[in-house]
Each structure stands twice: as C-alpha cells, then as structure tokens.
Amino acid sequence: xxxxxxxxxxxxxxxxGTLITLQITLITLIIGFVIGFxxxxxxxxxxxxxxxxxxxxxxxxxxxxxLVQLFIIYYGLPQxxxxxxxxxxxxxxxxxxxxxxxAEYFRGAIQAISSGQMLxxxxxxxxxxxxxxxxxxxxxxxxxxPAWANEVVSMVKVxxxxxxxxxxxxxxxxxxxxxxxxxxxxxxxxxxVFYLVIIGILTVxxxxxxxxxxxxxxxxxxxxx
Amino acid sequence: MVEPIIRLDNIHKSYxxxxxxxxxxxxxxxxxxxxxxxxxxxxxxxxxxxxxxxxVPNSGRVWVDGVELTDPKVDINKARRHIGFVFxxxxxxxxxxxxxxxxxxxxxxxxxPAPNAKxxxxxxxxxxxxxxxxxxxxxxxxxxxxxxxxxARALAMDPRVMLFDEPTSALDPELIGEVLEVMKxxxxxxMTMVCVTHEMGFAREVASRIIFMxxxxxxxxxxxxxxxxxxxxxxxREFLGKISELYGKHTE
Numbered sequence: 371x372x373x374x375x376x377x378x379x380x381x382x383x384x385x386x387g388t389l390i391t392l393q394i395t396l397i398t399l400i401i402g403f404v405i406g407f408x409x410x411x412x413x414x415x416x417x418x419x420x421x422x423x424x425x426x427x428x429x430x431x432x433x434x435x436x437l438v439q440l441f442i443i444y445y446g447l448p449q450x451x452x453x454x455x456x457x458x459x460x461x462x463x464x465x466x467x468x469x470x471x472x473a474e475y476f477r478g479a480i481q482a483i484s485s486g487q488m489l490x491x492x493x494x495x496x497x498x499x500x501x502x503x504x505x506x507x508x509x510x511x512x513x514x515x516p517a518w519a520n521e522v523v524s525m526v527k528v529x530x531x532x533x534x535x536x537x538x539x540x541x542x543x544x545x546x547x548x549x550x551x552x553x554x555x556x557x558x559x560x561x562x563v564f565y566l567v568i569i570g571i572l573t574v575x576x577x578x579x580x581x582x583x584x585x586x587x588x589x590x591x592x593x594x595x
Numbered sequence: 596m597v598e599p600i601i602r603l604d605n606i607h608k609s610y611x612x613x614x615x616x617x618x619x620x621x622x623x624x625x626x627x628x629x630x631x632x633x634x635x636x637x638x639x640x641x642x643x644x645x646x647x648x649x650x651v652p653n654s655g656r657v658w659v660d661g662v663e664l665t666d667p668k669v670d671i672n673k674a675r676r677h678i679g680f681v682f683x684x685x686x687x688x689x690x691x692x693x694x695x696x697x698x699x700x701x702x703x704x705x706x707x708p709a710p711n712a713k714x715x716x717x718x719x720x721x722x723x724x725x726x727x728x729x730x731x732x733x734x735x736x737x738x739x740x741x742x743x744x745x746x747a748r749a750l751a752m753d754p755r756v757m758l759f760d761e762p763t764s765a766l767d768p769e770l771i772g773e774v775l776e777v778m779k780x781x782x783x784x785x786m787t788m789v790c791v792t793h794e795m796g797f798a799r800e801v802a803s804r805i806i807f808m809x810x811x812x813x814x815x816x817x818x819x820x821x822x823x824x825x826x827x828x829x830x831x832r833e834f835l836g837k838i839s840e841l842y843g844k845h846t847e
Binding site: 484486487489490491492493494495496497500504505508509512585586587588 | 647649672673674675676678679680682684685686687688689690699700703704731732733734735736745748749752
C-alpha cells in the first residue's frame with residue numbers, strides 16, 4: 371500500500387481524533403481556569419486557611435504525574451463505587467492538573483504587579499474587592515498570557531495520554547491505524563504533523579491576542595529601565 | 596475654637612523590634628501647608644501613611660475632618676475618598692490611560708455616571724496642564740507628567756486634604772519643576788497639604804510650617820523663616836544646611 375492510499379483511509383480517522391483532542395483540550399483548559407484562577411486569588415488574598423488549601427492543591431497536583439492522576443480517577447475511583455466514563459475521567463483529571471499549573475501562572479502574574487497599584491486604589495477609597503477586580507485582574511491577565519499560552523500548547527500534547535483509557539483522540543486513532551496497517555513510522559509522523567498544525571494555529575491566535583491586549587507604552591518603559 | 600482638620604494623638608508604629616514612630620502628636624489646620632523633613636528611615640512616609648491608614652498605627656488616634664479613622668467602626672474606604680495621596684513611585688494604574696486613571700475612582704467609588712466622570716477627569720487634567728495627554732497610557736508619559744496625572748487623580752475626588760509622599764524624589768531633576776509648580780498652585784488655592792519633601796525652595800515659598808523629624812519623633816517645628824534663620828537645635832540647623840545645599844538650588 372502506498373502512503374497516498376494509506377492517507378486516504380487515515381485522514382478521516384485522524385481528523386475525527388483531532389476533533390476529540392481539541393474538545394478535551396478546550397474543556398480541560400476551561401476547567402483548569404475555573405479552578406486555577408480562584409486558587410491563585412485564594413493563595414494571595416484568601417488568608418491562612420484558604421491559602422493553605424490552595425497551596426496543597428497546586429503542590430500535590432504539580433508534584434505527581436498526570437498519568438497517575440488520570441489512573442486514580444479512572445481505575446481507582448470505581449473501588450469506591452464511583453465509576454466515571456472515560457471522557458469524564460479525562461476532563462476531571464486533566465482539568466484538575468491544568469488548574470494547578472494555571473494557578474501558579476496567575477499567582478506569578480498577580481505577584482508581579484507592584485503593591486503600589488493596590489495602595490493607590492485604596493487611597494482613592496476603593497475597597498479591596500473592587501481594586502482586585504478593576505485594577506489587579508486586568509493587569510494580571512495580560513501578564514499571565516504568555517505563560518497561559520504555554521499551558522494551552524502543552525495541554526494539546528498532554529491530552530494524548532487519554533489513549534491509555536481508550537478515549538478515541540488523535541493519539542488513539544494513530545495507535546489503531548498503526549496496529550492495523552503495521553506502519554508506525556508513517557502513522558505517527560502523520561499524527562505528529564496534525565499536532566504540529568494544531569499548535570501552530572493556536573500559537574498564532576494566542577500571540578495575536580497578546581499583541582492586541584498589550585498596554586501601550588509599557589514595553590517602552592521596560593526597555594528604558 | 597476652630598477644630599484642626601488633621602489631628603494625630605500619640606502615634607506609635609513599629610515593625611518587629613524597629614520602632615519607626617515613637618509617639619507623634621500633630622495638629623494641622625485647614626489651609627495649612629505642612630512640610631515634613633528629616634533623614635531617610637526616620638518615619639516620615641510611615642507617618643503620612645498613618646494619616647490615611649494605609650499603614651495602621653500600633654497605638655494612637657487619628658482624626659481627619661472630624662472623623663476618627665482609628666476607630667474600628669469607621670468605614671475607612673469612605674474616609675479615604677477625601678484624603679488625596681500622592682506616592683513617591685506615582686502608582687498610576689498601568690492598564691488605563693490618563694483620563695481613565697482619573698475617572699475610575701469617580702465611577703467606582705463615588706458612583707458618578709461615565710459621561711460626568713469623563714468630563715470631570717478632563718477638567719482635572721486641564722488643571723495640571725495635561726488635557727492634551729488624556730489618551731496616553733502611563734508608559735507613554737514622562738515621569739513628571741505621570742506625577743501630575745497622579746495629582747489630578749487625587750484632586751478629582753475633591754479631597755479635603757492632600758498628602759504628598761516625596762512626590763519628586765524619584766524624578767529626573769529637569770522634571771521636578773513642573774510637579775512643584777502644580778503643588779505650589781494648589782497651595783496658593785488654599786488646599787490643606789502635608790508634604791514629605793526635601794525641596795527647600797518649595798518649603799520656603801509656600802509652607803506655613805516645617806516639621807523636622809528624626810528617629811521617630813518630632814525634633815522641632817516652626818515657620819520656614821524661623822526654621823531657616825533661627826532653628827533652636829543644632830541638629831535642625833545642620834540638616835537644613837545640608838538639604839538646602841543639595842535640593843534648594845534648582846527650584847529657586
């Protein structure tokens with residue numbers, strides 16, 4: 371079989387897998403943001419108890435392999451009577467994992483903002499909540515964007531571990547094709563190109579967002595320092 | 596009897612074992628321009644921040660405009676609205692242009708509708724001579740322009756008093772003049788001002804009182820004439836001599 375005839379069979383399969391990969395990436399990133407951003411706020415502004423919970427969460431999830439986390443949720447929880455479909459298990463495991471990383475990126479961004487910004491807001495009579503929402507968060511999002519873009523790119527690739535729980539993503543499709551046609555080089559290289567294109571497109575989109583949200587004059591100031 | 600607009604009673608502040616303020620009492624009357632001088636690390640900025648409670652004193656009481664700010668029941672955010680504060684490191688909101696730096700407080704704190712807030716912000720920018728720069732972001736302004744916007748931001752809240760924490764010490768020498776001009780104009784308009792600054796030209800010209808602080812206490816205070824011509828303590832004379840040499844020249 372020539373590579374072209376193989377592609378005719380493989381492309382629709384890989385495309386299906388790509389859609390699943392994108393779906394898992396998107397949902398995972400959203401779950402990660404919904405958990406990670408409040409976790410960062412809790413760690414900085416939440417006081418001792420909330421801060422400790424947030425710290426424990428980020429350290430445990432960043433300190434253990436994501437594959438172990440996925441297996442605990444997919445294979446471990448049924449022992450306690452909680453059996454999750456493969457997709458849900460993937461969303462939860464990867465979402466929790468991404469949340470820990472996103473928490474750290476947002477924490478770094480918030481802490482990079484000079485404490486004078488909060489003082490200035492308070493000196494005008496703003497309460498802390500208003501200052502966080504209107505002064506700190508808009509700046510923190512911009513500062514976190516490069517690291518967050520990195521998390522997006524990384525998550526596209528990390529999702530490939532779901533082939534171990536039989537979620538039909540791009541990696542799983544590639545594995546199936548490879549065992550069916552005994553051509554691992556062609557299959558996996560083709561799959562690699564798919565990943566590369568996804569990530570290339572995402573990178574262009576994210577750097578466009580980074581450019582359009584950049585604060586005018588700020589890069590000038592950074593150079594002057 | 597006229598009540599002082601700012602009253603500090605026996606303010607103490609320490610960080611760990613370091614006593615920064617060791618019992619400061621002060622009364623400042625409406626319309627006064629008080630200049631606080633003293634060696635660095637003496638607690639001048641801490642004292643200023645104790646007035647609007649950005650730094651909470653360990654003990655002692657603070658009244659501004661008849662309200663005791665050290666009373667735990669007082670809504671400190673509400674009280675701060677009318678105490679303008681200008682920082683040494685400016686602290687303009689980096690993500691907002693000059694106009695929005697000024698209008699954000701009007702909208703979020705005073706609840707002013709957006710069009711009115713914009714109008715008022717433009718007026719305040721005009722007051723500091725920067726109406727042309729309304730659309731520029733802090734990163735696009737010079738140090739002096741930034742500090743003038745910061746003053747306009749504080750003035751927009753219609754403060755009863757203005758506190759200045761070394762507003763010119765982070766600026767290039769040639770930019771100091773424009774900021775001092777704005778401050779002098781404000782002083783002449785009758786604003787109550789407390790300024791931590793070593794700009795002796797400014798002090799000579801508009802201060803009603805100079806306070807010399809060292810090691811967390813007030814060493815001596817008096818009118819500029821008295822302080823420059825006839826200080827009671829040698830230490831005051833020595834310090835004034837030194838800073839006049841360093842800072843006095845370019846503002847005269």
